Amino acid sequence: xxxxxxxxxxxxxxxxxxxxxxxxxxxxxxxxxxxxxxxxxxxxxxxxxxxxxxxxxxxxxxxxxxxxxxxxxxxxxxxxxxxxxxxxxxxxxxxxxxxxxxxxxxxxxxxxxxxxxxxxxxxxxxxxxxxxxxxxxxxxxxxxxxxxxxxxxxxxxxxxxxxxxxxxxxx
Numbered sequence: 021x022x023x024x025x026x027x028x029x030x031x032x033x034x035x036x037x038x039x040x041x042x043x044x045x046x047x048x049x050x051x052x053x054x055x056x057x058x059x060x061x062x063x064x065x066x067x068x069x070x071x072x073x074x075x076x077x078x079x080x081x082x083x084x085x086x087x088x089x090x091x092x093x094x095x096x097x098x099x100x101x102x103x104x105x106x107x108x109x110x111x112x113x114x115x116x117x118x119x120x121x122x123x124x125x126x127x128x129x130x131x132x133x134x135x136x137x138x139x140x141x142x143x144x145x146x147x148x149x150x151x152x153x154x155x156x157x158x159x160x161x162x163x164x165x166x167x168x169x170x171x172x173x174x175x176x177x178x179x180x181x182x183x184x185x186x187x188x189x190x191x
Contacts, residue, residue: 030055033053036051040052057076111160116156117132118130141165
C-alpha cells in the first residue's frame, strides 16, 4: 500500500499547480513543486510517508522563502527595512515633469511622474514651479509631493541614463 503514496503526491502536485493559475498569491506553485519532490522521493524508493512529508515541507517552504527574496530584490530598487516599495512609497527620488505651474499662496502645481499626475509643491528653498521643468520627488505628505528642480547640466537624455542604470543594476 505504501508504494502508491507517490501517485497521491503527483495528484496533489498537479492540483496545486493548476490551482495556482486561478489565484494571485504565487504560493501554490511552490507547494505543488514540493508535492512533486515528495512523489520523486517515493518513486526512488523512500516509502516512508513521514519522510516524504518532510521533503514536501522543506522544498515548499524553501522555494517560498527563496522566491520572496528574489522578488523583493528584483522588484524594488531601494530596500528600506527589507520591504518592497510600491505605489506612493516608491516616488521619492523619481523624476517627473511639471505640467501645471505653481499658483496661489502655497505655490501649488501639478507634476507628472510615471504617467500619474500629482499635486506638487516646491521643496523648502525652491521657487515656484514652471510648466515643463524637470523635477525630482523629494518627499510625500498626505497625497501631495514635494519636489526639487533637477540640475539641467545633468544631461539632456535623462531617461536613457536612468534606463542604462536599471540595466546595469539588474545584470
